[in-house]
Amino acid sequence: MKYLEEFQNPELARRLLEDIRATVTRPWALMEVCGGQTHTIIxxxxDQLLPEGLELIxxxxxxxxxxxxEVIDKALEIASRPDVIFCSFGDMLRVPGSDRDLFRVRSEGGDVRVVYSPLDALKIARQNPERQVVFFGIGFETTAPPNAMTVYQARKHGIRNFSLLVSHVxxxxxxxxxxQSPDCRVQGFLAAGHVCSVMGTGEYPELAERFRVPIVVTGFEPLDILEGIRRTVRQLERGEHMVDNAYRRAVRDEGNAAARAMLDDVFETxxxxxRGIGVIxxxxxxxxExxxxxxxEHRFQVGSITTCEPAACRSGEVLQGLLKxxxxxxxxxxxTPRTPLGATMVSSEGACAAYYLYRRLGAPAAPAAAMEASPVA
Incomplete structure (x- = not known):
């Protein structure tokens, strides 16, 4: 299958790893800024195949x-109301709030529905004009355009019983x-290809120059990750700090003009x-406006809800790369996934979930042994 088998080829992976080993002369710490990339890596x-001293954060x-x-708690408050149909992607239902999750709200009688698109929620609003329908709009630049389009369509067609609970970052x-963190150890970034497919790469050169870090845009298959690492390490070893698009099969430097226009119309920064980090x-x-x-949040007057993170959960440190x-x-x-303290254990893209799924049952294999086992096959 195109773009699957060829990007998981063990022989090509070995060649990339050999190139990386031949390039690295000192320790480096790189950060991938995508949960999908984290799951591919683990x-x-x-990370176990890389030369000693080359760390992925x-x-x-x-x-x-x-x-x-606090946004989860706002969702729980809205979803508990009898006149509301609360719609969300499935991975949000198990994310713990202060004292319960959306599954608990549904078991207590709340009308909480799993949908596969925000337009599904808009359809439900059309079918239930006597109810308020809310879609839980979360995510990065990747999921924001369809959510913006749904609000645009609601306004265009006069569907006034639809609203969006927004938590886009x-x-x-x-x-x-x-x-800017005093604890930062990151010396280079693997940027998320799907984010850049929407927004382009225009915001990254200034960051690369100001902080003197290479930023390499890459994809999500094993060879994508290895190629991103290879390009990042080469820049570091040469003392360079540039933006490099290693995912040109999906990313144009200017991004997606139509998606960006929709975002500019519907949203404002x-x-x-x-969660676990604070306000950025x-x-x-x-x-x-x-x-x-x-x-x-405005329609249901839940803006005043504030909460404190549980002390037992260290997901904030995980999300900042300070803790594995x-x-x-x-x-x-x-x-555990059944009794999560935080979202990093629940989400299909969470780092804690990745470690629990792939590393819980034994110690990590030595790099040589892992290479023989061809884990990238």
């Missing part, structure tokens, strides 16, 4: 994981916040809280 043991790239606790301000200035979107009537999931005392014991 599933295929890519898992960043805040999981959209479910960075949705703040943006990658470039997160990179800036990571680099705002300060946004990230201008790191999110909210509905612009002309679409404010479709803002569920299996270094957390609660990992695999108190915190």
């Amino acid at each position: 599933r295929h043991g890519i 898992h960043g805040p790239g999981c959209p479910v994981c960075v949705t703040p606790l 943006r990658v470039p301000p997160a990179i800036e916040a990571i680099m 705002t300060d946004r809280a990230w 200035p201008q790191s999110g979107w909210r509905l612009s 002309r679409y404010r009537e479709f803002d569920a 999931p299996d270094q957390c005392e609660a990992f695999g014991t108190v915190c």
Whole structure:
């Protein structure tokens, strides 16, 4: 199948690894800013195959994981109301709020529905004009355009019983916040290809220059990751810090003009809280003034809800790359996918979920042994 088998070829992976080993002369720390990339890395043991001293740090790239606790609690409050049909993607239903999750709300009688597109929620609103229908709009630049389009369609067709609970975040301000942290060890970034397919690469050169870090846009298959690492390490070894698009089969430097126009029309940038991290200035979107009537937070007056993160959950440190999931005392014991303390254990893109799924049952294999086992096959 095109773009699957050829990007998981073990022989090509070995060649890339040999090139990386031949290039590296000193320790380097790279961060991938995408939960999908994290799962590829852990599933295929890519981090274990790299030369000693070359470390991959898992960043805040999981959209479910960075949705703040207070937004989850706002969702729970809205979903509990008898006149509301609350729609969400399935991976949000198990994310814990302060005292329950959306599954619990549904078991208690709330009308919580799993949908596969925000347009499904808009269809439900058409079919139920006597009910308020809310879609939980989370995620990075990748999921924002279809959510913007849905609000645009609701306004265009006069569907006034639809609204969006918005928790969209943006990658470039997160990179800036990571680099400004006094605990930062990151020396290069693997940027998420799907985000750049929407937004392009225009915001990254200034970050690369200001913080003197290479930023390589890459995809999600094993060979994509290895090629991204190879290009990043080459820049580091040469003392370079540029933006490099290694995912040109999907990413144009200018991004998707139609999607960006829709985002500019429907949303405006705002300060946004990230779960376990805190508020990052201008790191999110909210509905612009002309679409404010479709803002569920405004419609249901839940803006005053604030919460505190549970002390037992160290997901904030995981999301900042300060802690590997299996270094957390609660990992695999108190915190499991059935009894999660935080979203990083629940989400299909969470780093804790990746470690639990692929590394829980045994110690990591030595790189040589892992190579013989061809984990990238």
